[in-house]
Amino acid sequence: MRKAVFLLPMLALTAACGAIPQAQAPQRAAVNRPAAATMAARPENRVCLSGLGASRASFTPLPDQYYGAGCSAVNAVRLASLRSDSASLGLTNLGPVTCPLAETFAAWARFGADRSAQQILGSALVRIETMGSYNCRNVAGSERRSAHATANAIDVSGFVLADGRRITVSGDWHSASPRVRQFLTTVQGSACKRFGTVLGPAYNQAHHDHLHLELSGKAFCR
């Protein structure tokens, strides 16, 4: 039902994380096929799906997809919403993500992002805006496949609070408000404790408008 809604924004936006445009997008093929058979064959993924369910995330398991050229979405889910302390946490523009990434993202959203918003800005989080997840491409300026090529990375671009404020990486990283700046750096710091690789505006110009969150890597936080 909703696939057409996020297909276009994702195609347009995920290219922002790197210079090389994607070759193929998975949504069209991925959404309508039954997931049960694929998931039944992967007991290790059932554990992850169960953990994701326990976090009270709303999601749909996706059939494994191999796109060739080193691009795939395996053990992936489509996240509809997450759960914070007080409410459902909306998500925008997010495509398929691997289950382990989704599980870590759900925990960071609740215990990192939402609690930072409550403590620093005095308002809970109601939505996390992203620039997508899956994107069949290389790391910008390299021959190496990006974690986005295997649905193993999420680009977070902004946060919407219950009081209506919207804080974006591009617009507020250098905000005049020390609290807003503190919120963004705290949110990035909390991501660094959970993800293996976190890249933001301080890393390079390609990341001026988002935080790149990826499980692989070891405490690479810039």
Ligand SMILES: [Zn+2]
């Ligand atoms: Zn990225």
